Amino acid sequence: MRTLYHFPLHPPSRMSRIALAEKKLKVREVIVDPWAPDAEFLSLTAEGAPPVLVDLTQHGTLTISGARAITEYANDGSKRHPLLSEDPFERAEARRLCAWFDGRFTDEVDAYILAEKVERAVLSQSQYDAGTPDPDVLREGRAYLADHLDYLATLLEQRDWLAGRRFSLGDISAAAHLSCLDFLGEIPWRDRPVLKDWYQKIKSRPSFRGLLGDRQPGLRAPRHYTDLDF
Amino acid sequence: MRTLYHFPLHPPSRMSRIALAEKKLKVREVIVDPWAPDAEFLSLTAEGAPPVLVDLTQHGTLTISGARAITEYANDGSKRHPLLSEDPFERAEARRLCAWFDGRFTDEVDAYILAEKVERAVLSQSQYDAGTPDPDVLREGRAYLADHLDYLATLLEQRDWLAGRRFSLGDISAAAHLSCLDFLGEIPWRDRPVLKDWYQKIKSRPSFRGLLGDRQPGLRAPRHYTDLDF
Numbered sequence: 448m449r450t451l452y453h454f455p456l457h458p459p460s461r462m463s464r465i466a467l468a469e470k471k472l473k474v475r476e477v478i479v480d481p482w483a484p485d486a487e488f489l490s491l492t493a494e495g496a497p498p499v500l501v502d503l504t505q506h507g508t509l510t511i512s513g514a515r516a517i518t519e520y521a522n523d524g525s526k527r528h529p530l531l532s533e534d535p536f537e538r539a540e541a542r543r544l545c546a547w548f549d550g551r552f553t554d555e556v557d558a559y560i561l562a563e564k565v566e567r568a569v570l571s572q573s574q575y576d577a578g579t580p581d582p583d584v585l586r587e588g589r590a591y592l593a594d595h596l597d598y599l600a601t602l603l604e605q606r607d608w609l610a611g612r613r614f615s616l617g618d619i620s621a622a623a624h625l626s627c628l629d630f631l632g633e634i635p636w637r638d639r640p641v642l643k644d645w646y647q648k649i650k651s652r653p654s655f656r657g658l659l660g661d662r663q664p665g666l667r668a669p670r671h672y673t674d675l676d677f
Numbered sequence: 678m679r680t681l682y683h684f685p686l687h688p689p690s691r692m693s694r695i696a697l698a699e700k701k702l703k704v705r706e707v708i709v710d711p712w713a714p715d716a717e718f719l720s721l722t723a724e725g726a727p728p729v730l731v732d733l734t735q736h737g738t739l740t741i742s743g744a745r746a747i748t749e750y751a752n753d754g755s756k757r758h759p760l761l762s763e764d765p766f767e768r769a770e771a772r773r774l775c776a777w778f779d780g781r782f783t784d785e786v787d788a789y790i791l792a793e794k795v796e797r798a799v800l801s802q803s804q805y806d807a808g809t810p811d812p813d814v815l816r817e818g819r820a821y822l823a824d825h826l827d828y829l830a831t832l833l834e835q836r837d838w839l840a841g842r843r844f845s846l847g848d849i850s851a852a853a854h855l856s857c858l859d860f861l862g863e864i865p866w867r868d869r870p871v872l873k874d875w876y877q878k879i880k881s882r883p884s885f886r887g888l889l890g891d892r893q894p895g896l897r898a899p900r901h902y903t904d905l906d907f
Contacts, residue, residue, distance in 0.1 A: 493828065494773070494777070504765075509765060509766045509769065511766075511769040511773070512769075512773045513772070513773045513776045513777070514776075515745075515772050515773075515775070515776045516768075516769040516770075516772035516773040516776065517769075519768070519769075519772055520765060520768065520769045520772075523765065523768065524765075535734075535739060535750060535753065535754075536739045536741075538746075538749070538750065538753065539739065539741040539742075539746040539747075539749075539750045540746070542743070542745050542746040542749055542750075543724070543741070543742045543743045543745075543746040545745070546743045546744075546745045546746065546779070547724070547743070549776070549779065549780065550779065550780075598723065
């Protein structure tokens with residue numbers, strides 16, 4: 448039996464959920480509040496943050512922390528439904544893109560837009576009025592986001608999927624980040640038809656279905672968020 | 678033939694150099710200035726930053742960007758001298774530690790200490806007097822560093838290597854970061870004998886030899902930096 452501790456509007460958590468679903472691995476999902484994790488969750492991991500996968504295997508209980516470790520673990524487990532191409536360049540591109548989303552995209556976009564909107568919404572639900580998002584911070588994040596979406600669109604003009612000919616961890620990482628931003632109505636799809644086509648293919652994959660059902664008190668997704676034909 | 682574009686006092690570059698040397702792969706090294714990369718280098722990669730590996734294989738030229746992609750590529754290439762254990766938990770721990778160094782350690786330690794000392798030294802050599810490191814910034818980085826060194830020491834009290842019984846990418850990532858800080862005289866080894874023992878084992882590995890010969894104009898490493906028996 449597997450349990451994934453995750454938070455719905457958190458890109459590394461979403462990356463883990465999509466990857467596990469792509470590998471057709473059954474997982475019980477437990478939601479963790481990253482800003483107020485409970486003692487049971489904290490006892491699982493030195494990281495103190497989701498995602499964490501607890502897998503009860505025949506060799507014992509494995510506790511695996513972090514999206515990169517969880518997704519590679521899921522992929523190492525069997526050759527079926529591979530998350531990385533056999534082609535060495537495509538494998539490297541997929542891992543480069545994961546690192547790019549973990550680093551640059553997280554620092555320049557998520558740290559502005561997701562932190563402003565999601566963190567405030569969650570905190571306002573629990574303890575106190577965390578105020579409204581700072582428009583200057585959002586503006587800065589959106590400027591970076593526009594550049595980064597252009598870069599992704601450029602890649603997709605030359606490739607079927609982000610890392611090459613095969614769907615991969617690169618697409619999963621991108622989908623995890625962009626879907627959180629899309630939940631907040633932050634992706635200008637109309638200006639980037641190539642990127643929109645790619646996201647439409649992503650959205651219709653069975654692995655993505657769970658994410659379309661996510662809810663977050665204090666936030667309401669735009670109608671197109673769940674629409675496969677948006 | 679392989680060429681690695683790297684910068685000596687840059688943890689992701691060092692991670693790539695150690696991993697390639699552990700796999701016994703011959704590499705020509707080209708130093709890139711991350712603050713003033715030349716046009717030839719920029720034409721190689723959308724990342725705009727080292728490390729980048731260019732590998733002329735029988736199937737064509739592969740250009741691989743980023744330490745995570747380079748190290749996994751090196752490891753995927755052959756089963757000899759593995760950088761990840763066969764044990765799934767140890768593999769996951771190694772990847773978790775890599776992500777922890779890429780994220781938290783980089784943000785909380787490197788961004789303070791390395792940025793203050795190395796970036797200033799490099800800029801002062803080239804264009805203008807970049808001033809001296811800000812003591813408040815260094816103090817903040819050192820406080821985080823002390824906590825993180827304690828955490829690594831705690832792991833090493835229970836394990837032979839950072840991710841478990843086998844030397845792995847987790848140790849390579851840690852060695853890459855700590856050796857840059859050691860070059861700057863920033864690691865209080867004396868207070869952490871378990872960590873010092875681990876670093877002594879790391880230093881005596883042939884893969885580490887190249888790093889001990891690194892020089893950086895404007896900075897002088899303490900005498901113990903190159904001493905295997907420090």
